[in-house]
Amino acid sequence: MIPIHKIKQNQEAVIEALTKKHFKDISLIDTLIEKDEARKNVQKKLDDVLFEVNSISKEVGNLFKQGKAEEAEVLKNKSSELKSTTENLSQSLKSIENEIHDIHIQFPNIPHESVPKGKTAEDNTTVRSWGTRPILAKNAVPHWDLASKYDLFDLDLGSKLTGAGFPVFKGKGAKLQRALAQFFLDENTAAGYQEIIPPLMVNEASAYATGQLPDKEGQMYIINEERPFYMIPTAEVPVTNIYRDKVLSLQDLPVKLTAFSQCFRREAGSYGKDVRGLNRVHQFDKVEIVQLVNPENSYQILEEMTAHVEGILQKLGLEYRVLLLCGGDMSFASAKTYDLEVYSAAQEKWLEVSSVSNFEDFQTNRLKARYKDEEGKTKLCHSLNGSALALPRIYAAILENYQTEDGIKIPDVLVPYTGFNKI
RNA sequence: GGAGGAAUGCCAGAGCGGUUUAAUGGAGCAGUCUUGAAAACUGUCGUAGGUAACACUACCGGGGGUUCGAAUCCCUCUUCCUCCGCCA
Incomplete structure (x- = not known):
C-alpha cells in the first residue's frame, strides 16, 4: 500500500503516476x-x-x-x-x-519516473541483450519432445499422480534440475545472500502482508483445515515475511536473502501452446533473491540485482534480453521491474525466466518492515526481489539450445553439479 | 493425542483491580572524566494515532467480556516450555 501521507503530500504526482499504471x-x-x-x-x-x-x-x-x-x-x-x-x-x-x-488497498504502487508509458507487453523497452543464438540442426525439437526422447520429465505421469501441470522429473532429468538449484544457490550465497529454507505453506497474515491476499487468492492453492494455509506461489512470501513487524537498525541493511523452494500456482484460465511442456506448470522450482534496503539506494540495488541475475545467465551461456516493463505491464505492487527473458531456440521465442522488482515502500508498508535512520526515526525499508532463477524455463532453454545430433550438452558450469556433461 | 506451566518494552525481569503516565537491571545512544579505552557518574532510551508544538488516546501474545477504572479478574484462540503417548 502506498503510505497515506505520501498520497496527501503529492496528490498531483500520484494521480499522474497512477494514470501511467492505468488505474x-x-x-x-x-x-x-x-x-x-x-x-x-x-x-x-x-x-x-x-x-x-x-x-x-x-x-x-x-x-x-x-x-x-x-x-x-x-x-x-x-x-x-x-x-x-x-x-x-x-x-x-x-x-x-x-x-x-x-x-x-485498491491503489497500485506508483511507478518510478523512469518507467515508460504503455499498456501491454508490446510497450516494454528492451534495455540490453546479450549472447548469440545457437545454430540448431534441422531436426531440432522443443524441450517437451527432448524430454520424451531422453526420458527427462513426464507430464502425463504427473497427471496420473496429481493432475495437469505437475511434472515428474526422472533420472538425469531430475539430476539436472537439482544441479541448477544448487548452482543458483551457490551463485547467490557467493554474492552475499543468506540462504533460507522456508515453509511451503503460509498463514493468512503472511499471504496478506506480501499482497497475495485479498485479491489474488485465486492464484494460490489453499489447504483448509481449521485455519487456512496457503501453498506459496513464490518463496518471496515466506522470506519477505521474516521481516514482518521488525524494526532494523541501519547497519542491518541491506538484508540479502535467497531461498530455493517449490512454488505452487493455480494459473486458472491459462491454456494453449504457451503452456506446453515446462512453459507454465502448477508446481515448479525457483530460487528467489530478496533484499530489504535503505530507501536511499534501492534503485542502485535494483540494478545490482539485475546484473547479478544476468551474470548467472551469462555463465550458463544463454542468450537473453533485459526488458524494462511499461506502466501497464508491471505488477500491482512494483515501482520498477526488469524482466529477463532467454531465447528458446527450438520454440523460437523468448521465455521469461526472471523478474526483478523494486517495490519501494509499498510492500514494507503492509509488512511494517522498518529501520531506524541516523536520527533514530523509524522509517519503512524498501523491498526488492527477483528470481535467480526460475527453473522450468531455464531448464527448457538449456535442453533446446544445447541439443545436438547425439545428445544434449550440459553447460560447463553445471558439470560439477550434475556429474555428467551430456545427456 | 493427554496432563500441567507460561507469554510484559531491544534483552532480562517486577507488577496480579486505583500516584503504573509499566518498577529495576543490562544493552544501545549522548555527555562528564581520560592521551585513548575501561570503570564510575549524568542524561536519554518502545510503537502508532494526534498537535504548529504541547495536551491527549491506544497498545503488556491475538480477539471478546466484567468494571467508574484491567498488564492484573473471566471467556476464547494462538504460540512456547515441561512431562506422558505416538512417530521419520
Whole structure:
C-alpha cells in the first residue's frame, strides 16, 4: 500500500503516476483523503471522551481512598453515562477505518519516473541483450519432445499422480534440475545472500502482508483445515515475511536473502501452446533473491540485482534480453521491474525466466518492515526481489539450445553439479 | 493425542483491580572524566494515532467480556516450555 501521507503530500504526482499504471478510478484519491479527515475527526472526539472517562476513574479512586463513597458514586454514574458515547464513537471509527482500508488497498504502487508509458507487453523497452543464438540442426525439437526422447520429465505421469501441470522429473532429468538449484544457490550465497529454507505453506497474515491476499487468492492453492494455509506461489512470501513487524537498525541493511523452494500456482484460465511442456506448470522450482534496503539506494540495488541475475545467465551461456516493463505491464505492487527473458531456440521465442522488482515502500508498508535512520526515526525499508532463477524455463532453454545430433550438452558450469556433461 | 506451566518494552525481569503516565537491571545512544579505552557518574532510551508544538488516546501474545477504572479478574484462540503417548 502506498503510505497515506505520501498520497496527501503529492496528490498531483500520484494521480499522474497512477494514470501511467492505468488505474481506472482516480476520484478514489479524493474520497480517500476525505475519509481520512473524517477519521481524524472521529478519533479526536473519541479520544476526548476517553480522556474524560480516565480522569473520572482516577478521581473515583482518590475519593474511595478518602472514604468519600457518596461522591464517588455520583462520578461513577456520570462515567457510566459516557459509555454509550464511547461505544458509538469507536464503532464509527472502526467502520470508517475499514472503508479507508478498502479504498486504500485498491491503489497500485506508483511507478518510478523512469518507467515508460504503455499498456501491454508490446510497450516494454528492451534495455540490453546479450549472447548469440545457437545454430540448431534441422531436426531440432522443443524441450517437451527432448524430454520424451531422453526420458527427462513426464507430464502425463504427473497427471496420473496429481493432475495437469505437475511434472515428474526422472533420472538425469531430475539430476539436472537439482544441479541448477544448487548452482543458483551457490551463485547467490557467493554474492552475499543468506540462504533460507522456508515453509511451503503460509498463514493468512503472511499471504496478506506480501499482497497475495485479498485479491489474488485465486492464484494460490489453499489447504483448509481449521485455519487456512496457503501453498506459496513464490518463496518471496515466506522470506519477505521474516521481516514482518521488525524494526532494523541501519547497519542491518541491506538484508540479502535467497531461498530455493517449490512454488505452487493455480494459473486458472491459462491454456494453449504457451503452456506446453515446462512453459507454465502448477508446481515448479525457483530460487528467489530478496533484499530489504535503505530507501536511499534501492534503485542502485535494483540494478545490482539485475546484473547479478544476468551474470548467472551469462555463465550458463544463454542468450537473453533485459526488458524494462511499461506502466501497464508491471505488477500491482512494483515501482520498477526488469524482466529477463532467454531465447528458446527450438520454440523460437523468448521465455521469461526472471523478474526483478523494486517495490519501494509499498510492500514494507503492509509488512511494517522498518529501520531506524541516523536520527533514530523509524522509517519503512524498501523491498526488492527477483528470481535467480526460475527453473522450468531455464531448464527448457538449456535442453533446446544445447541439443545436438547425439545428445544434449550440459553447460560447463553445471558439470560439477550434475556429474555428467551430456545427456 | 493427554496432563500441567507460561507469554510484559531491544534483552532480562517486577507488577496480579486505583500516584503504573509499566518498577529495576543490562544493552544501545549522548555527555562528564581520560592521551585513548575501561570503570564510575549524568542524561536519554518502545510503537502508532494526534498537535504548529504541547495536551491527549491506544497498545503488556491475538480477539471478546466484567468494571467508574484491567498488564492484573473471566471467556476464547494462538504460540512456547515441561512431562506422558505416538512417530521419520
